[in-house]
Amino acid sequence: MANPLATLGDSATFIPAAPARRRLPAWATAVIAIVAVFGVLTITSILDDQPLLTSSGIMSNTITFALPIMLVGLGGIWSERSGSINIGLEGMMILGTWGAAWGGYNWGPVGALVTGAVFGALGGLVHALATVTFGVNHIVSGVAINLLGAGIARYLSTLIFEPITKNARDSPQIPRFDSFQLLPQGMSDSLQQLERDQSPVLSNLAGVVRGFLGEISPLLIISVLLLVGSYFVLWRSPFGLRLRSCGENPVAAESLGINVYRYKYIAITISGAFAGLGGAVLVLGAKVAAYTEGQTGGRGFIGLAAMIFGNWRPGGMLAGAGLFGYADGLQLGGTSEAVHALLYGAAIAAGLAAVWQLYRRKVRTAVLLAMVAIAVYALYYVTDELPEELVSYTPHIVTLIVLAFAAQRLRPPAANGVPYRRGEGD
Amino acid sequence: MIAKLISSLRAPVLAVAAALLLCSLALIISDANPISAFGAMIGQVNENTSAVDILNSTAIYMIAAIAAAIGFHMNLLNIGIEGQYRIGAVVAVIVGSAISLPGVLHWLVVLLVAMLAGAAWAALPAFLKVTRGVHEVLSTIMMNSIAAGLAAYLINPDVFGRLVGSSKSTEELPESAWVSGLDLGDRGEIFGLVLLAAAVAVGYWFMMGRTRFGFELKASGESPTAALAGGISSTRMIVIAMLMSGAVAGLIAMPEILGRDHVFTQNFTLGYGFAGIGIALIGRNHPVGIVFGSLLWAFLEKSKLALDDVHVPREIATIMQGTIVLAVVIAYEIVKRMDRAAEQRSVGRRAAAAELVSADAEAAGEK
Numbered sequence: 168m169a170n171p172l173a174t175l176g177d178s179a180t181f182i183p184a185a186p187a188r189r190r191l192p193a194w195a196t197a198v199i200a201i202v203a204v205f206g207v208l209t210i211t212s213i214l215d216d217q218p219l220l221t222s223s224g225i226m227s228n229t230i231t232f233a234l235p236i237m238l239v240g241l242g243g244i245w246s247e248r249s250g251s252i253n254i255g256l257e258g259m260m261i262l263g264t265w266g267a268a269w270g271g272y273n274w275g276p277v278g279a280l281v282t283g284a285v286f287g288a289l290g291g292l293v294h295a296l297a298t299v300t301f302g303v304n305h306i307v308s309g310v311a312i313n314l315l316g317a318g319i320a321r322y323l324s325t326l327i328f329e330p331i332t333k334n335a336r337d338s339p340q341i342p343r344f345d346s347f348q349l350l351p352q353g354m355s356d357s358l359q360q361l362e363r364d365q366s367p368v369l370s371n372l373a374g375v376v377r378g379f380l381g382e383i384s385p386l387l388i389i390s391v392l393l394l395v396g397s398y399f400v401l402w403r404s405p406f407g408l409r410l411r412s413c414g415e416n417p418v419a420a421e422s423l424g425i426n427v428y429r430y431k432y433i434a435i436t437i438s439g440a441f442a443g444l445g446g447a448v449l450v451l452g453a454k455v456a457a458y459t460e461g462q463t464g465g466r467g468f469i470g471l472a473a474m475i476f477g478n479w480r481p482g483g484m485l486a487g488a489g490l491f492g493y494a495d496g497l498q499l500g501g502t503s504e505a506v507h508a509l510l511y512g513a514a515i516a517a518g519l520a521a522v523w524q525l526y527r528r529k530v531r532t533a534v535l536l537a538m539v540a541i542a543v544y545a546l547y548y549v550t551d552e553l554p555e556e557l558v559s560y561t562p563h564i565v566t567l568i569v570l571a572f573a574a575q576r577l578r579p580p581a582a583n584g585v586p587y588r589r590g591e592g593d
Numbered sequence: 594m595i596a597k598l599i600s601s602l603r604a605p606v607l608a609v610a611a612a613l614l615l616c617s618l619a620l621i622i623s624d625a626n627p628i629s630a631f632g633a634m635i636g637q638v639n640e641n642t643s644a645v646d647i648l649n650s651t652a653i654y655m656i657a658a659i660a661a662a663i664g665f666h667m668n669l670l671n672i673g674i675e676g677q678y679r680i681g682a683v684v685a686v687i688v689g690s691a692i693s694l695p696g697v698l699h700w701l702v703v704l705l706v707a708m709l710a711g712a713a714w715a716a717l718p719a720f721l722k723v724t725r726g727v728h729e730v731l732s733t734i735m736m737n738s739i740a741a742g743l744a745a746y747l748i749n750p751d752v753f754g755r756l757v758g759s760s761k762s763t764e765e766l767p768e769s770a771w772v773s774g775l776d777l778g779d780r781g782e783i784f785g786l787v788l789l790a791a792a793v794a795v796g797y798w799f800m801m802g803r804t805r806f807g808f809e810l811k812a813s814g815e816s817p818t819a820a821l822a823g824g825i826s827s828t829r830m831i832v833i834a835m836l837m838s839g840a841v842a843g844l845i846a847m848p849e850i851l852g853r854d855h856v857f858t859q860n861f862t863l864g865y866g867f868a869g870i871g872i873a874l875i876g877r878n879h880p881v882g883i884v885f886g887s888l889l890w891a892f893l894e895k896s897k898l899a900l901d902d903v904h905v906p907r908e909i910a911t912i913m914q915g916t917i918v919l920a921v922v923i924a925y926e927i928v929k930r931m932d933r934a935a936e937q938r939s940v941g942r943r944a945a946a947a948e949l950v951s952a953d954a955e956a957a958g959e960k
Contacts, residue, residue, distance in 0.1 A: 254730065293919070303922045306670050306730060310870055311922065315915030322908035326623050468734045475731060556745040563735040570727045
């Protein structure tokens with residue numbers, strides 16, 4: 168291919184060159200990613216003798232923790248694809264947790280999901296009113312909604328839950344969904360046997376399969392349907408195309424007769440509903456299903472981080488949510504040795520990434536990654552365990568590292584956070 | 594002058610009124626009497642140590658809001674103040690209890706260490722922003738969480754901490770590092786470092802209004818490209834603003850720690866960082882606005898206790914804080930639009946009048 172830019176040598180690196188290779192289809196990327204993650208975890212668990220890393224218990228914990236983050240991240244995608252930064256997801260999620268506990272107390276688990284979503288959507292509506300109608304800075308409005316969401320949830324909790332539980336910080340326990348077995352009993356038992364046998368690779372695979380498919384909660388099914396549904400609505404329907412056009416170039420969208428305000432209102436309200444739903448799933452997924460003050464623990468922000476991690480797209484966001492969920496799950500169900508073994512895994516992953524970059528002739532990145540791999544391995548080698556206070560923040564550190572390496576390749580919607588007034592385009 | 598004052602007061606007054614109205618509605622819906630609730634909130638100021646507590650909190654909020662405002666001037670939203678002041682506090686206490694220096698020097702060094710630690714915690718987000726293009730909101734949110742973990746780790750007994758009963762804390766600061774306050778007996782004790790807050794506020798006012806650096810900061814924040822044409826590097830400004838914001842943030846906990854607690858414990862007061870962001874918004878980053886915003890915030894915070902006595906959920910005060918912030922930003926936006934519309938009308942009128950005059954002149958010329 169005669170590429171005139173190629174002759175420019177070094178300066179060509181400043182120009183975003185068209186991808187020379189044909190891009191892999193999304194499903195292939197997903198399969199490769201899953202195999203790679205499973206491979207690294209398996210190698211780590213075998214070489215460091217930590218079968219816990221791929222155990223079914225940790226895997227089902229991962230799902231429990233990843234679901235709320237995924238739903239909040241999905242909310243973030245809805246809002247930001249329409250061009251509205253939504254840092255108020257945390258506040259909307261808090262509203263959702265309260266709403267879910269109240270709805271669940273009155274009408275059971277389905278009621279919990281519905282009221283959770285409605286409360287979150289109300290928060291989203293406030294955000295839409297402030298940012299779309301009044302043109303307030305998106306981040307400022309979001310910060311205010313976070314304050315407001317926490318305050319309202321606490322106020323309502325004092326008003327309604329305190330008379331029942333004698334404690335303003337907790338709601339009564341609400342009914343949960345019954346989870347069901349997907350695998351036939353015999354197969355589940357043999358998988359469990361295989362997992363216990365500790366034969367390499369097979370046991371790891373058995374643990375993962377049993378963790379994901381052993382007990383299925385309706386929450387998982389609903390969340391996956393919403394994820395897939397959102398993808399189809401946003402990327403495969405005229406409605407979604409219009410909505411995303413508001414996030415890329417609202418003035419152009421307006422010139423084509425799209426009512427940008429209405430699309431933004433819809434998108435932000437749905438975004439709030441997803442955040443509220445994330446709160447509801449958090450409440451329903453807990454061992455004791457109930458609202459507790461401070462339950463979200465910044466998961467709204469984490470959902471936002473997962474969205475950015477996934478480059479504002481559902482598949483990548485799911486991977487981000489999985490990462491956070493795994494770290495949370497390991498933190499809860501694992502031992503400090505297992506977490507320490509993750510350092511070993513991180514070293515392997517960084518090493519593999521270095522080889523990959525070398526293969527793609529990106530020597531500088533490869534050298535950098537190799538240095539990271541060596542540093543992490545050295546840390547693994549000299550320490551016996553990691554301080555437990557820091558371990559729970561692994562996902563945050565990973566996010567920072569990912570942002571540092573990938574921020575330039577991320578592409579947010581072009582008009583994300585840009586104020587838009589009808590009829591003022593140039 | 595007075596007209597200008599009235600026009601700049603329109604938005605906040607409108608916002609506080611809207612917040613009062615909304616909260617009254619919330620109270621009425623929840624079967625409480627808004628008048629008695631607001632009465633209790635105002636009445637508590639004169640009771641026990643309330644007035645002094647409000648003054649002390651105002652000082653702390655002022656520092657926090659100025660930390661946020663420095664970032665805002667450069668269009669940076671430093672969500673990380675929360676983590677920066679936590680790290681500033683824990684590092685300052687650890688260093689302060691390990692060294693021994695004579696009197697004044699000791700607590701001055703502690704303050705300096707707090708500022709350095711806060712700035713250091715802000716340095717990574719600043720670095721990531723200018724070299725890797727990472728948005729500061731995201732990186733500082735992550736840094737906040739990591740700060741929580743790091744602080745908890747540092748006060749472990751086998752690291753730098755000690756165990757008192759079942760709770761972890763740092764070693765206590767030696768007495769030479771304490772800053773005594775003004776003891777008013779039953780009324781409480783005013784922190785000595787209230788003066789620090791005043792100094793920070795005056796310094797901030799002077800820097801923004803009277804120095805070249807303040808001008809450059811504002812110019813660069815308003816339009817990085819225009820400022821660059823004038824020889825101001827926005828990269829440099831981002832780094833400096835972020836580090837300054839972090840350094841000021843490091844001071845937030847100092848009035849409480851040097852004046853009252855003398856240790857960093859697990860029960861360290863959180864939330865000043867987010868409050869500071871809200872107050873900076875209410876006060877429009879202006880030093881005077883920030884002082885009044887902090888006072889309002891401190892008053893609302895303190896009134897929570899009084900609300901318990903009249904059996905109104907105290908969180909109504911939190912809701913009021915959130916509503917005021919949101920209402921203020923909306924009100925400013927509305928006032929701005931009204932002003933612009935009025936200006937357009939007056940320009941239109943003048944243009945029409947001018948056209949009329951010239952048309953008359955033309956008509957006269959033809960005759």
